[in-house]
Amino acid sequence: MKKTIQTVKGTREFYPEQMSLRNYIYEKVRSASQAFGYQEWDGPFIETIELYAAKSGEELVKKQSFVFTDRGGEEVTLRPELTPSLARMIAAKQGELTFPVRWWSFGPFWRYEQPQKGRTREFFQWNIDMLGVNSPEADAELIAVGAEFLRSVGLSPERVRIYVNNRRLMNAQFDALGISDKNRLDVANLVDRRSKMDPEKWDAYALELGLSQPQIDGLKIMLSDFDLWKQSDELSRTFSALDAMNVREYIAFDPSIMRGLLYYTGTTFEAFDTSGSLKRSLFGGGRYDNLLEDVGGQPLSGVGFAMGDVGMGIFLQEAGLLPEFEPSPAQxxxxxxxxxxxxxxxxxxxxxxxxxxxxxxxxxxxxxxxxxxxxxxxxxxxxxxxxxxxxxxxxxxxxxxxxxxxxxxxxxxxxxxxxxxx
RNA sequence: GAGCCUGUAGCUCAAUGGCAGAGCGCCACACUGUGGAUGUGGAUGUUGUGGGUUCGAGACCCAUCAGGCUCCCCA
Incomplete structure (x- = not known):
């Protein structure tokens, strides 16, 4: 090796062994999606930055997307997520699609991040969504697809759990505590960090946000109340449906799951590796009500989630659940x-x-x-x-x-x- | 965008500022009609890259690149 040209930072090279893992995940993703009748689709890998500027976070658009100028002088970006493309494509054919739409996709995405274990600048992501039905049972179906995927790769409920929460339930709780709309985003962020921060630091941060001591105490009570979901008709119906779909053992209610503060409006959920000392997020999603309107479509509610291949691949490997690699396709x-x-x-x-x-x-x-x-x-x-x-x-x-x-x-x-x- | 750690043979790693090494793997032979075992021998390399300090640098200093940890972020 006299002279080597390095790979672009954060990109990945798929030697046959890694390629077989990628294909394994793809096969399992496809099986789980198709078992529920979802159709495979895809969008462009390159989009205009405006598509994301509309409603994706500032962090994403300004700092974490690969943006460059093409030869024609247009500013383009390698797609950092799929949902905006989905919303546009649905909106464009809203009058001719057969609803409910059940679509899934598995393809490459790029984010300009600091690479570390489980996080690269180039990754594959499974996206799956249902649009046109707004019901707790539809939410449950998406969660069930995720659970069936976990089951199909050999992950038991002891090892992985899908935590479910609901934005409307939380908003009602925030209202009851007298937390103002102005503070809602910050408080949601605070709640999201409950398990990630030192309790003392968490208290200090809460005070910084201007919460009163009674409000902080109220939040803590709320966050330790794992029966809170019983107050939500939506979640009660979702859990009943999950029971009927035979995946209830993978599911748990968790009031600290907030996720995507940007467009989720109802039930949200996130799957975690619970076998290690620190929880590793494997996939997450939820219900979004306003996405189609944002790109000029008629109001249409949807629910979906996304899963990256990198974290899942590492998890499966560490769990000893990878199929044996067969070097030669010829035996x-x-x-x-x-x-x-x-x-x-x-x-x-x-x-x-x-x-x-x-x-x-x-x-x-x-x-x-x-x-x-x-x-x-x-x-x-x-x-x-x-x-x-x-x-x-x-x-x-x-x-x-x-x-x-x-x-x-x-x-x-x-x-x-x-x-x-x- | 910020801080810290690491970078030596294909891999895992040694080497007090003083001759760059081991194990595994690789190649050859023992073995000219048959693999996994064993033995013998062989090649590993601009110590990530570029500067600097020094009689002398893999080691110390600066810069840079990469990937690992943390902050940030997690759409």
Whole structure:
């Protein structure tokens, strides 16, 4: 390595092993989405900054998006999230789509962040949304899709939990405590940090925001009341529906879940890894009522969530839940005996492929031990050899690489023999 | 955008300011019709990059790049 050109900071290189993990997550995401009847879709990877300026946070637009000027002088950005594109696309065809719309997507996003573990500048994200139905049961369905995904990758309720809360319930609580609208965002932020901050610092921060001691005490009581959801008809119905959908064990009410202060208006939820000492967020979402209007559509309510591939990948790996990596898509190696029989091996390989097997032929007449070692490293299951003896009598030698047993069979029986080994 | 830690062989890591090393992996051979084991031998490299201090720098200083931790943020 004389001279190397570095990758762009925060980008990711997918060697085959990482690519198989990405594809594994994609497959599970697709299965969970399709099991509930959601359609796959996607938007542009490049958008104008105005799309996000409308209602995404200032932090996102000004500091955390990849913005640059194209050759035509237009300011464009690599998409940092999908929901605004979704809102625009729905609004554009609002009159012709069949509602309720159930859509999901899995694609790349970019955010200009400080890279650290679990956080890169380039990542893949699963987005899934239902639009056109505004009900606690619809909220429950989205949560259930998330829960079924968790179940499908082998994550048990002991390991991961989806915490659910509701903005309207919280607003009612804030009203009861006499917390002004002006303070609402700050207080929501305060509530969100309850579990992340030292209790003493949390108190000090609360005082800083101008809350009175009775208000702070009231908040604390509220935050430790895990039966609070019973006061909310919405959440009661959502939890009943989750029970019916057989995912209730993955769900818990948590009054400190606030999330997206920007456009969530009803139920919000967030999945956490509960196995470690610190909670790691795995996905989150909620109901949004005003998104379509913001991009010029007719009022339309929706609910959805998003999950990044980076954190989920690390979590699955640490939990020992990754499927074993198979280096070679071909489980069969045809060896090359010597230069004279080289093309005979290619011929055999073609025959086996025509029978539907994935077959790799060693690319040169190397020593057989070397070829077998290669098959081992690639974790292949069978090696097939045609040497002078076999060719003469129209035979092939099929070796089971895990047991070490080799049988010599007529060439026509090779496929059948190989299938026994796979 | 701010602070701190780290960067040495393909990988994991050693080396008081004084000859750059080990284990694993890799390659070759033992073994010219068969892998996983074992043995023997071999190659690892501009110590992230660029400056500086010093007789002498992997080590100390400055800058820079990267990724890790924290703040921020988490749409």
């Amino acid at each position: 069969v190696l045809v060896t090359v005996f010597d230069e004279k029989l080289w093309l005979e091996s290619y011929k055999l390989g073609a025959e086996l492929r025509s029978e539907g097997l994935n077959v790799m032929v060693y690319p040169e007449p190397a020593k057989l031990p070397k070829q077998f070692k290669f098959a081992d490293k690639m974790k292949m299951k069978a090696a097939v050899t045609v040497g002078p003896d076999e060719v003469e009598r129209n035979l092939v030698a099929v070796k089971n690489l895990s047991s070490g047993e080799q049988v010599i069979v007529p060439r026509e029986a090779a496929v059948e023999e190989i299938r026994k080994v796979l």
